[in-house]
Amino acid sequence: MRNYLVKCLIAIVALMFSASLFAAGELHIYNWGDYTSPELVEKFEQEYDVKVTLTDYDSNETALAKVRPGGHGFDIVVPTSTHVPIWIEEGLLLETRPDQMENFQHVMEVSRNPDFDPGRRYTVPWLWGSTGISVNTAEYDGDINTSKILFDPPESLMGKINVVPEMGDVVHMAIFYEGGDVCTNDKEVLKRVRDLLVSAKASWKSLDYGTKEKLVSGDVAVSMNWNGYSMRARSERPEVHYGYPIEGYPLWMDNVAVLKDANNVDNAKLFQNFLMAPENAALVSNFANYANAIMGSDAYMNAELREAPEVMIPEQFQASGRFIPPCSPEVQSLYTAIWTELQK
């Protein structure tokens, strides 16, 4: 009997290890939650005989704080454009030179030399999108392509507005509304921005995430929102439309990078190259409902996504979208002061 138990135990322990024994290699991906297509992971695992482990994070700050001290065991991380320079500057990323990889030829021209990673020496584009405004057009029939809806709303929308508590996005949308530039430290502009936000807050219902649920349930009629979420909201409530504020709105891009202390550098590089192939980039987009930056991937994308007004920015609003770099610590502390003032 005792012998039998011991055998059982050994079998169970062996089973625990077996998953990693079957595959030749390993890859540990650290990515945003609900963002990585399972289909993509499976395809990569089969193609390269690698066992992929996925771990989630919920904000750029969380990811940074966890990776910085080391000993995390991750190979791949997916920071947003606003944070990529921080990762590079702090020496956390490995210079894998994606620009010399085989599939780099598929990367769109506009994404080959971004400000946040000049020459693409570290990162590969994952997905990109915009932060605009979702409007329930059954409750508001005016022009939706303006941030006036958030900052100086009509009487009918009072108390029906949600704003996502993303400091950088909110402050910048207000800066653009007041005619300022990204990461501005112009005190005159910032003073107007603070007054604008403080007076606008009185007409907001909440400063919260969960934008899709709020729009679909009808708790709010307007929400500052990410385009992918707006599209998901529209699929459940067709009258939710997505506006691109003509005064200016933030653009962002998440990028795949390899960590300097990665254990599986070769597999991580394979993964970077793998992502730049059109059919794989399409898998990423199809899962998360955001656009990618790979040419020819639209041929493999869901038709619904390819035609979505949330994903394909209309010609006349393209110039208003702006990428936001990480602002300097001095500027950041100005914005934090405004932000705290707003929530006191």
Place this chain on the structure above:
Amino acid sequence: MSNSAAEVRSSNRGLHEHSEVARRKKEVRNNLLLCTPALIVLILAAAGPLLIVLIYTFLKAGPYGGVIWEWSWDGWFQVFLKKDIFDDTVSIADAHISIFWRSVKLSVQSTLTALILGFPTAYFIATRSPNTRNLWLFLITIPFWTNLLIRTFAIMQVIRDQGIINTLLINFGFIETPIEMLYTEFSIMLGMAYVYLPLMVLPLYASIEKLDFRLIEAAYDLYATRIFVLWRIIIPLVKPGIIAGSILVFIPSLGAYVTPRVLGGGKNLMLGNLIELQFGQGRNWPLGAALSITLLVIVMVSLLVYVQNLQRKSD
């Protein structure tokens, strides 16, 4: 001869004393050894991290989060004072103070709400027959099986504009437009009172259960009114339970993070959220650490005041 005999006796006594000392030393050593697990846990899990937090308050904020190992008072300075970002004048940090005030106010309110709801509940349970008491206590602990976040979201479904309460009231024609409850200070208070209610009921039950009900009978025999019995007999006797329950509700409420985040709609920060902001998007760890220590000091001071009051009363 007699001399030497005396010598032997005295040396014997010396030996005896010596062994006595050794025994005591051993006892002390054993006691210390027995304490080590507790000491290690205390040092590693309580004092150590606290010390790190304290040290961080005196460092410079790193440009992108984290700290730089240089001495600085900035963290503490920013807790109480602010430099106006527009004209560089220094004034009281009114944003922080109003957030502190809101935290204390809402915590007191939710403690009182929990007390008002919890006292009758505990009294009811304590006056059942011993067999059924266990069932009632069991029912009180059921919400604890569910994650805090899920219970908070459940409250949200109840009080939202299209939620259970508003839908019912509208359907029965009591009101026409929904009462706005979600994303207000009221919803934070309600959420905290609900979430921490069992922490109030259990200590209350423990002290009401020990209550000598013959005293109440005696009071009625002497023509005391119900109110009088409650104020002069029951409440003084179960006071330890009331105080323990209030502390157990007040302290976690003061540092609550999830409830204000979900039910407050982010419009009304509480201390927990303010601290999180500094460690996250604000990238100011020293300020976050200093705010944490300030919160700790508030809790300690209120506990000390309470303990001293108690002692003075019992004297």
